[in-house]
Amino acid sequence: MTKLSRNKIFIIFFSLVLLLLFFLVKNKYITPSNESNQVTINVYNWGNHISDGSSKYLNVNAEFERRTGIKVNYTTYQDNESLYTKIMSSGTKYDVIVPSDYMVAKFIEKNMLKKLDFKKIPNASTIDEEFLNPSYDVKNEYSVPYTWGVVGIFYNKNLVDEAPEDIDWDILWNPKYKGRIMMFENSPRDVFGISLMKLGLSINTKNPKELEMAAVEMAKQKPLIKGYVSDQVFDKIGIGEAALAPYYTDAYIVTSGVENVGLVIPKSSTNMFVNALCIPENSNHPEEAMEYINFICDIEIATENIKHVGYCTPQRAVREKLNPLVSQNKELYPDKEVLAKSHVYENLPDEVNSLMNDLWLKTRVSGNESSQKFIFVFSMLFLIYISLLVFKIIKKRKENCT
């Protein structure tokens, strides 16, 4: 290649780099950084779990940055276990995390949370008292409830003909809906929980036999399942990709105007969850993190936020401000009798968790018919390989002879 072309490519490449640099610099200017040493807090939250400006409601993080000058680096996870393992294995230092009930208990047990200074979080006083001193944080030292809800069954009204009052957990085992049932899997516990509730057992069982019974149920259910998903449930049910899916109760179905999606809280029993704001022990900026938590608990902010997030609020003052269609909805804010029958996940010992994981993986891996086909094809390939080798050797010998 001539010198000319090289120079030209050089010029193109460098102009590209310059363009990129310009882009970067421009970006830096857009974000105001008047403070010389600006603090950035790492917030690690569930997916779709904050008002981010994608709807008509307030962009909570942007508002926080505007008011305080503290920058928020906001990232998301799909399940409690990923949150835990990410912190364990990558050593990333987060400042605010939002684990659920049993995971809060696990973090506390492993000394991985900072005690909160409630003097710095005055807005925490607006939390309803039934959410104070919960079983996972008995002394109410480490966590501030953020959202709560129960697990319900969502269904597409055009595809499911059972009456809502007849829908219970066992419908997820109904062969009629083969290939149209989606299971949500934020954690193996969710899948186990539903099988255990179908069997009428406790979702917090530590008995290996009961867990194995649940695993048998899961294996029975697997052929009917369209997919194990996490946050895509609404997306899929709304457009008819799936007929049935258990998921967290979410005001989305009331507010979005989607008419073909129904929601049932199974009468037998259900799981209740609380997601709570916490500060990890190794946080670099606990002061700013508490400021953030306090900001999130502000009634005005929380109202905007909950309107977008859709889960239930632990603050009565916020609930009163919501659309009555939401705040009076019996599925979203169930009656005391329903709540009395619902159970919160408890933190289980490590060996029970690992048994559960093993059983869950076995269920997911099993029923793969491909292994037999594989062995057949593999042996064929191996035969071909051997025969080629033999062929080659013979050929070489012939060449040597001549």
Place this chain on the structure above:
Amino acid sequence: MKKRIVLSPYLMWSVFFIISPLSLIFLFAFTNVDGNFTVSNLKNVFIYSDVFLASVWLGIISTAICLFAGYPLAYCVSRTKPRIQKILITLIAMPMWMNLLLKTYAWVTILEDNGLINKLISFFGIERLTMMNTPGAVIFGMVYSFVTYMILPIYSVLIKTDKNIIEAAQDLGANQREIFFKITLPLSVPGIISGISMVFIPSVSTFVFSRMLGGGTNLLIADIIDMQFLGSAYNPRLGSAISLVLMALVFIFMGIINSFDENKAEKTMIAL
């Protein structure tokens, strides 16, 4: 003395970032939590032998499809005029530069039950097909994303084939078929081999497609490794052991495949 100076940064870099991380995998795979030597991690890998079989199986299928689709294409392109060749190859290579996740996501919107294909065929009154969340969808994703890695090496070997040999064969009275099977195909073996390895290795070790197109019902090795490191089954030691087995599998595979070719496939990789 000069070669020391220019090489030393790279040598240091590779000791730090290639050799020591790999030794850490060995270390983790062969120790337990207390730091003692153990083989129990490796033993536990056999729980997942089904997953290994399934992954290798999917990898073989997608590699085979890539080969049978890619070879004729590369062959046709190499037969066209140089100008058109250039355009065609650029066109084939371009999607490779797009973000893999974006392309895969686009396939989700096409393949799902209410996606474009089903919309189209239901328009003609055909009952809709379930394509998402099947092993077929996973294979499809792999073929789509990796077929270029098959076409390019084969093509680059094919255009280097000495035209004189073919002309000589023609002069000696060989027909098209004979020329293809006796000259072109054997000469393009290095390209096929590097193509196969460039498709097979990423296919057995990806979790993008099983997640996005397989709906989590078809677990592959990479899913299991991910689960051990960042997922629910947190156990880096078992994860390291699984990776070690995967690595061994790949190296055995490379050994077998390279034995077909005396000139080593690496050369064509360099030519790329």
Place this chain on the structure above:
Amino acid sequence: MLIFLYLPIAILIIFSFNSSKSRALWSGFTLDWYKMLFSDKEILEAIQNTLIVASVASILSTIIGTAAAIGILKLKKWPQKIVMGITNLPMVNPEIVTAISFMLLFMFVQKTTGLLEQGIFTLILSHTTFCLPYVILSVLPRLKQINFNTYEAALDLGCTPLMAFWEIILRDIGPGVITGALMAFTLSIDDFVVSYFTSGATQTLSISIYSMSRRSISPEINALSTILFSLILILLLIVNSREGKEKKEKKQINKSSSM
């Protein structure tokens, strides 16, 4: 075949102008998603991180890799074989194994020394590492064609080694170096698996697309891919047309310059 290759890209582009969020129904033309894209701080930051990592990693790997290639060429046979073997390792190794090995390394270093918290820095380190072999392998073939006598002659004529290197060697291996740098840059931008395991709390484009795809993807991403695709298209067109012109001038086909 080309239709098959371009169908998803075409879909992404078409639906980036769709006025509803639906992924299968066309409901009118709009440019809203582009507007939203340029005001979405999360995505902009991810783009910014991706570009920083890609440019730093490609520059670093180009410098180290080119130097290494020169060194490797001058090595004796056995050391050369060993070094090349190490170089090939990250290429042959499945990506996920490379990724978790980085993760283990950073975790290990952090536990023992408290340094190397996962973030943009670890991303740059790991990206540089997996780009290095590609740079070396694209520079080496060119180096082999060089006549080092010219370099020696330049030295004899009074050039400093650095000047001689700049004037003689780099001039000849330039295209190889640029190919290597471009390859490193695109590999780094496209990378998902390695970033996924080593990014800590830093978002790169691939990671944010992945985490979005596990919920529901906003059409902003379609807009983004349209922009990216047109950038690539323009770049390739420029490179190709320049090459074409030159060929006419030189009337000589140079195969190795084709990317």
